[in-house]
Each structure stands twice: as C-alpha cells, then as structure tokens.
Amino acid sequence: MVSFSLVYDILRWEEKEIINEAKKREINLNTLEIKNVNFKLDKNVEKSLKEEIFLQRCTSSTRRLFSTAILEYAGGQVINNFQTNLISSNKLLTNIILLKNRIPAPLSYVSFSEDSCIKSSEMLGFPLVFKPIVGSWGRFVHKIRDQYELKNILEYRSFLNSMYKEVFYIQEYVEKPCRDIRCIVVGDEIVATIYRYQANDDFRTNVALGGKVEEARLSDGQKEIFFKVKEAIGGEILGIDAMEKKDQILINEINSSVEFGGAAKVAGKKIVESILNYIVKKGKR
Numbered sequence: 001m002v003s004f005s006l007v008y009d010i011l012r013w014e015e016k017e018i019i020n021e022a023k024k025r026e027i028n029l030n031t032l033e034i035k036n037v038n039f040k041l042d043k044n045v046e047k048s049l050k051e052e053i054f055l056q057r058c059t060s061s062t063r064r065l066f067s068t069a070i071l072e073y074a075g076g077q078v079i080n081n082f083q084t085n086l087i088s089s090n091k092l093l094t095n096i097i098l099l100k101n102r103i104p105a106p107l108s109y110v111s112f113s114e115d116s117c118i119k120s121s122e123m124l125g126f127p128l129v130f131k132p133i134v135g136s137w138g139r140f141v142h143k144i145r146d147q148y149e150l151k152n153i154l155e156y157r158s159f160l161n162s163m164y165k166e167v168f169y170i171q172e173y174v175e176k177p178c179r180d181i182r183c184i185v186v187g188d189e190i191v192a193t194i195y196r197y198q199a200n201d202d203f204r205t206n207v208a209l210g211g212k213v214e215e216a217r218l219s220d221g222q223k224e225i226f227f228k229v230k231e232a233i234g235g236e237i238l239g240i241d242a243m244e245k246k247d248q249i250l251i252n253e254i255n256s257s258v259e260f261g262g263a264a265k266v267a268g269k270k271i272v273e274s275i276l277n278y279i280v281k282k283g284k285r
Helices: 013-023 059-072 084-089 090-099 115-126 147-157 220-232 261-267 272-281
Strands: 005-008 029-033 050-056 077-079 109-113 130-131 143-144 170-174 177-187 189-198 212-215 237-247 248-255
Touching: 005 013, 005 272, 013 029, 013 115, 013 272, 050 059, 050 272, 059 077, 059 084, 077 212, 077 272, 084 090, 084 220, 084 248, 090 170, 090 220, 090 248, 109 115, 115 170, 130 147, 177 220, 177 261, 177 272, 189 220, 189 261, 189 272, 212 261, 220 237, 220 248, 261 272
Parallel strands: 005 029, 005 050, 050 077
Antiparallel strands: 109 170, 130 143, 130 170, 177 189, 177 237, 189 212, 237 248
16 A cells, blocks of 8 residues: 655745645645755665655755765655756756756856956856856855956855855846746646746845745646646656746746745635645555
8 A cells, every 4th residue: 555755854834734734635645844854875785665646845955965866775755856957956956957858938148267267257247147156045146246346246256155156057137027927737637837026126036035925827828838847857746837937937936845935825725725735645656
C-alpha cells in the first residue's frame, strides 16, 4: 500500500494547511522533519522506499535538493523530483532551460569575474538587476542604477561566504506596472493566478516583503506560456513568476516548494485541496 509523507525543515503556514486539510479528509499523511533524520548510505537503502510518495516542502534549497536525491535513490517518488529542484533552485540553470525551449525571459548576462561583470553591465545598460543565482524572498537582489553602485555591490559581495560568489548574474530591469504574476500549477491544472504588487518604493514584489495580492485573469496565450514552462522544467507542483513587459510576459523565476499564503487570499482552499487531490491520485496509479 502506498504511503504519503510531507518532507519539511521549517513548518510554514503552507505545510500546516496541508497537514490540517489532510487530517480533515482522513488522508494518512506522515510528516518527515528532515533536520531530524539520519540517512545511512549503504546498499540496503536502494529501493527501500519504493512504496512511498514524498511531497517535498523544504524551505532550504540545499536540504530540498539533497534530501530529494537520497529519497529517490531509496526508491521513493518525490514531488518535485531531483531534476526539477536542481533547475528551479538555480536562476542561471532556469534561464538556460527557458532559452532552450524558446520561452520569453528577461535579457541576462553571466560572468565569472568582477571585471567581466562590469563589462557585461556596459553591454546590458543601466538600470539593471543584480541577483544571486541561488536564493529566495528577494534576498540580495539589487536594482543597480550606475557603475558606482555596481562596484559597491561587488565589493560587498566579495566578503560573503558563498560557493556561488564567483558567478555574477545580471538581468535587464523590466519597466513593469508595479506588479508581477504568480501562477501556481498542480499537475496539468492552473489552480491560482495572482498579481503581486510592490510594497512602497521597493521594486521587488515578494509577498514576504509586504507585497499585496489580487486575482490575475490570464489570456489563453499567457496560460500556454505557463504550461510550456511546466513541461520544460518537468515539475508537478510549481509556482511560476512572470513580469509584464508591454504586450508580453517574461518568465522570471520558478519555485519548486512554492509558498502560496498570498495566493490563498485569492484562491481560498483550492490550492491545498488540489495538492492533496494530486498526490492521492498519484498513489492510485
């Protein structure tokens, strides 16, 4: 008999909602706090979890990625899988996949030294957006107005302890209408679409930073782009963020452990219900 487990490191609002809804519906959903688990890596691990489905909800991209690798090696089905988590947790890898699949995205440059980054900025032009290739909640994402600001950011960044600090990723600054779009896809269904509005004078639209939300109504063409992203990444439950630029949308980021507290203000219980419906249906296959 297939069993279901929710994998987490921090019990956020979203995980609590999934657990509570599963209890209401009498779905036997186990919880696995990954920080308290010790995996013995030997030949007996392989295929030991082949009858289990894991809903991967770790906040830390590092924990999410490597715990998924172990669970899959042990035979478990993980939503989302290792490949999806690897790509979506890295903005550079995401950009490459989008380009390969002819999916519109902001113009970006990547460099591997400070001097090369400065040259890239001259080609891209100011203002621009400086991003770490790994990270969430808008942390260390900066709008850079000129070379003086860029050099200050580069100096500050040189003191950070990050394995990716020698990868310099800059992106065009998109003049958008003070908002972006978040689309939540579960299986083959779009279950919620929202506009996330900037908080005060912050150019970032993250709800975690105080951004406001409202329902977004998408055209058929826009929906087609989001489905194309889902197919390209290979994910099962995704949050896809896009920006509006004149008459088109540009895919900005993809979240494999998407926070949906903001979207739930618009969609209500539909998101959590769709997630549970999906994993239960998967267990019956």
